Amino acid sequence: MAFRGASVDAVASLSDHLQGELPGSDGTHVGSGLFLLASVLGNEAGLRRVLTDVSVAPAAKAGLAREVFGGKVSEVAVRLLERAVTLRWAATRHLPDALEHLGVIAVVRSAAEKGQSGQLADELFAFAQTVKGSPELRDALADPARSLDDKRTLVSTLLEGRTLPETSALAVQALAGTHRTVVVALTEYQKVAAEVHGRHVATVRVAQPLTDTERQRLGEALTRRTGRPVHINVVVEPSLIGGIRVEIGDEVIDGTVASRLDDVRRRLAS
Template sequence: MSTTQLRGASAASLDTVLAAVDASGDSGAELGEQLFGVVASLDSSPALRRVLTDPSTEDEAKRGLASSVFGKAVSAATLEVVRTAVGARWRVGRDLTDGLEVAGVVAILKGAAAAGQVDVLEDELFSVANLVTSTPELRSALSDTTVPGAGKSDLVGSILDGKAQPATVAVVRQAARARSASFERTLGAFADLVAARRSRLLAEVRTAHELGQTEHDRLAAALTARYGRDVHLNVVVDPSVIGGLAVSVSDDVIDGTMSSRLEAARRQLAG
């Protein structure tokens, strides 16, 4: 899943669905998790998804079908978001479920914001990504294509239960389903979505030692000035850096580490 993959009519429809999420008075956590449940149902029923996205079918008929299928399983607020989604135009059928998944993440973010826990959510998503990267057994299990998405979701849920806030667990569990990309790419897309909704960028900073508060604030200010947007730093202590900093902001890499300079010198000597 990536919001950047939704183009044309689908991008406009996503904006409409997210507006419905913003207007909802339902609990962010409940709305988000129920939307994830609707996504799972539609993923398992391609025929239903085709009917709900068929441009030749009247919008009211599609909304009525959504109500009959999901009305007893979800709250009124969730059903309203789903009815909004099926009444919109999607470039391809899968964009409906991708859009509802994005809406689920945004709903959970809304709940975290109401609780003053968005910074915690961002930090915990980054910590989970690092945990998976640094744990070969877990990374292997989450990338095993023979394991159903529901099983992977339960696995990460059991690991994080009681160790991370519920909003984080819900987002990570959904990422573990890896509907259209790997767990790591999906979780990264979700983290970027959270940051984008706050109109800021995420920067991964690799350093040989912990940054002091003054260093942290100075670097954040410099990156904010460079990119013209607030930048949130995710710091990784990496002894292989040797000295300096390696900073990644989206596809932009700023590598000022001693290890990179030594490697460049080695290549020059070898060439």
């Protein structure tokens, strides 16, 4: 999520505070509470304005937050909200956006405690690819005539028993979050998962699957290039013919045969 101004410092402060709150807590439960807070404050503009109003005493805003939400979500989520409303925000909308972001971090850390952060990232990517590759599923999840509960049931049914609970929790949140589409949300969540563990995310497009050795060598090369470990997502596209295309952040390294052929065609046509 793109925060600016004072909101950047607020999110950084809350992220540090969350890290101190999570040991001994159920990260997925904390995350679900933060997602609920984000949803309510995203829809209740009046309450959101009061809780971010710099003219209202911080203690009064924290008291209001506890009065409204105490006992309705986890205690950790309530304490984070109490802290959040005492901070300055560049835009009122940044408060619910930040709570959603913190919720994602909490769920990611839940998987990390079990040594499953890599599996979580892979499953988020795989589900995003499934949605992109299935027009019927994509339309069902985007259909404004279908209720949110219906969409959540559909996603939960698809993933139940096939993925980590954390993956299912984030996939369901992707339906109701602040992102434009489910695929965009899942992509952003995977980036958060990588950032939490000091990694970059690279999408690698190839004409045929990589062997384990090729994947390992590519990971080592990208780590040397970026200075940080890299989590690799592989997309097989036979139309590339051969070679490899790597997308990492804003950088694109295109060494595919299809790309070189296109370049030759452009030169011949000029």
